[in-house]
Amino acid sequence: MHAVSKAKNHSIARKSLRRTIFFVALILFAASTFDAYNQAQLALVLILFIGVLSVTLLTGISGQLSLGQGALMAVGGYCMALLMTNQGYTLWVAIPLALVGSALAGLLLGISAARLTGPYLAGTTLVIALAIPTLANRFMSVLKGDEGLPVDVGYPPVWFTNLFGEPSYEQWQLYVALPFAAIALFLASNILLSRTGRMWRAIRDNETAAALSGVNFSRQKIFVFVVSATFAGLSGALYGLRGLVGPSVYPVSLSLLLLTAAVLGGIRSIFGAFIGTVIVVFLPDWIDAVLHQFELSEQVSNFMPALVSSLLLILTVVINPAGVAGTHLHKHK
């Protein structure tokens, strides 16, 4: 029995590894054909992809709707920025430590919020998304208020330049985000394929039935929050590395952007999370390219991306709630 489950775990890990390697190869290939601007956009896709995965796990897999992922991203970003500016750690040390901080925030949130149902949870997390960034002004001396804490990805180490040559700033942003995105993808894929993922889906589909089958659902719900908060914290830390960690970097609209991406792509699948992120990041560019042919005032073109993505969100929910990735892709056994 034990041997069987061990063999199964190995095959799950191999499958996740295959997906991850394919993903990394795809990104590296795309990056080599893109210009500098699109490489920065691709780095943004990788960063937000981690955040969208946190929504996929929390909402799509375990059925708990949170509108406050931006607040958890802010927690990750601030933890990392404080460690980097005050303690002088490099980002490779500061980010893992920041993840501990966001996991703790997720634990607190899970304990207080995991018992809430549907719209109550959505509303409470929305208030949290609004209230957390104002803490920056409350603790002005440490968190520096609206100014925020400037951080960046810095320069590549010497061995890296010796091995691969000097990367441009955009490329280095991409290379910093890629390993983290790959790890996040590997872990998410493992969770979805394994027993934990089955338990979370069981909770989503029917709590009573899950409890009768031996799932300790209150503990699992809190666990989902911790895992999801860690993903969001990682995404938030990398998001801050684009230049600044401050209240204006993590607005409520960021939480809604993550949710939009998750729903557009397909809220139950990792592939959907990636497709959705690509859509929300590149949509403004695509719309610009189309609108360029018409003579439109700035007023119209400024709001076009928001209008189109919101319309897509409504259409997805009403016509094809499974998203771009469709239903057949997330029928894990």
Add this chain to the structure above:
Amino acid sequence: MDTFLAALFSGTSRGAIYALVALGLVIVWRGAGILNYAQMGQAMFSTYIASTMITNGNSYWLAFAVAILVGAVMGVLLDILVMRPLSNKKKTELLSSQSMRAAIPVIASLGILGVLQALAGIIWAAEERGFPAPYAQEGFTVAGNVMPFTSFDVFVISVVLTTLGLTTLFFKKTGVGLAMRATALNSEVARLSGIRTNFTRSLSWAFSGAASSLAGLLITPTSNLSPNTLDLVLIIGFTAAVVGGLDSPAGAVIGGFLVGMVISFVSFYDTPEDVFLAILAVLILVLIIRPRGILGAKDARRV
């Protein structure tokens, strides 16, 4: 003492508006089982229409009436175009579980909010603009002292109280009101008893749209109008509704005034920046101590 009075008065007139917003949320929650996050987007849109009418030379009262009518019509349209098709999709695999049935309408209403805000930005530009008040916004003078209470505040409070009274009468005394309460209680049984539940649901949306448009008209003279200004009002209204009990209209009113007082006292005695932390504290306290809210009947959480 002066600060105390000022906080008390501002809490009352703000609280009246939050009560109205909370009432709008509660009516749709009871009537359709949906928490409508687009509600203040609708209010923002109809207030912009009123603002445009006034700048084009129409009277304030005509614009006022049209805005409320537009709010009601918009509510019905949202129900028919988005929410009703959604609730007919219950049989699909994605919507088969209770948790997703609660989550998907919330996502849809957020999409509607995004569309309304983007449209408002495209049509009216994103700059803040003022919105006129029908009465003076200067304090009454009593024995030489200017009191922190204006004739506009009196107008706001009397309009809100009249609306609340009429709503209560409508739900308690009329046949349609009874049908709406029955649908809220159990829509299957209501349908079997011959109530046209689709009609009563749309009516809830119309009521809620009208109430929130009224709230938008009453709050913008003191806060200016832009596509995003009313988002915060929605969050405060949500807290008020949870404090009072999400399924109780009377509770929504009490919650509105309570939250109005909290916000007013925090911004007068502390700084306005801490208002959201205070709201979060109130919300979490209520959810821990009394999750059903002051007058609610059903718990917000399961253990």
